[in-house]
Amino acid sequence: MMLLSAAARAVVYQTYRASEFFYPLIGAVLLGTQDGVVFADDDLRPTQIYVEHSFGFAQIIGTKVDRFEEELEGYLLFNKQFTPVKVRLYAPYLPNFLLVEGYDILRSWRQRFTISPDSPQYRNAKAQPAVPDVVISEANSLDFGLIENAFQLACRFWRTPADFIEHAHAIVVRYKGEPASVCYAAAEVDRRAEIDVLTLPQYRGLGLGRVAVTNFVDRCFDSSCMPLWDCFTNNTGSMALAASVGFTAIQPPYPFFTIAR
Known part of the structure; x- marks a missing residue:
């Protein structure tokens, strides 16, 4: 090699x-x-x-x-x-x-998924009533420290905070003033964005992940970018969230190997 x-x-x-x-x-x-x-x-x-x-x-x-x-x-x-x-x-x-x-x-x-702006589920997700006590915002340099303190993920894939802010299309959902859920692009290439979404454990079950994903997808479509979803088939929460927003399978499930040092 x-x-x-x-x-x-x-x-x-x-x-x-x-x-x-x-x-x-x-x-x-x-x-x-x-x-x-x-x-x-x-x-x-x-x-x-x-x-x-x-x-x-x-x-x-x-x-x-x-x-x-x-x-x-x-x-x-x-x-x-x-x-x-x-x-x-x-x-x-x-x-x-x-x-x-x-x-x-x-x-x-x-399993790999994609989504169409014409999907009935996507339209329905966008039409859902607002969740009380929720504020939705795009990640920016002013609140980056707060976001990173809550999620510790900005430099997991991106080289710098500036790269994350500029290219990840990140959507942050705050619940009662506190960062609770985030959806962002782990990578964005050729107008295709690899979705990563995280909701903090104490805020799960409130529909905040759906809010984050729907707004992230909106932002991608506004930028002429195609959001892609990829998750383990036994991750029932992720599979259900993808379906609820309107993502559909591209191909049958594929093998994935995890090799630890």
Whole structure:
């Protein structure tokens, strides 16, 4: 495996952006707008590529190369040379080494969703009565400290607070004056935004997550950006929230591997 140069990453991205399994977090690493590493079998003519975001989300793309997959197996499963605490591998395409029965314990299933502005559920969610004692706002530099103190997530994916404020399209929901829920883009590439949503435990069950997501989707559509949802199939809360706002499945669930150091 060799590190892929920035110029080669940009070429790979042009192919990747048309992929059926496109993830903004992976695209952001290829474009260099978020941190991560990219390995390939060859820098001049890469055939198989491994992209790893600094937070751990990763994907294998391209065409199978036996030598590259052998080296990648060592990197991920034996030597565990990755920097994040764990690798979170999107695996709609499975390399041979993850087909071994013993690695089933690492596998879970995730579902991808998209949404249309014409969705009846989305229109209904927008039409829901306002929740009492709730204030909705877009994240800004003046209240960034308050937001980060409540959620500790701004630099989970983005490099700086300024990047988060400018690119994450973050919507903050306050309940009785306190930050309670936030919905933002973990990455935004090619006018596609990867949704992340968090409601603090003490405020769950009040419908605040739905309020945050609906307003985030509004903001995305106003910016001609497509919001994308991706979650574990056993996360019943996330699955139900996505459906309630109008998100629909893009493809059947796909395998996802979590590999800890």
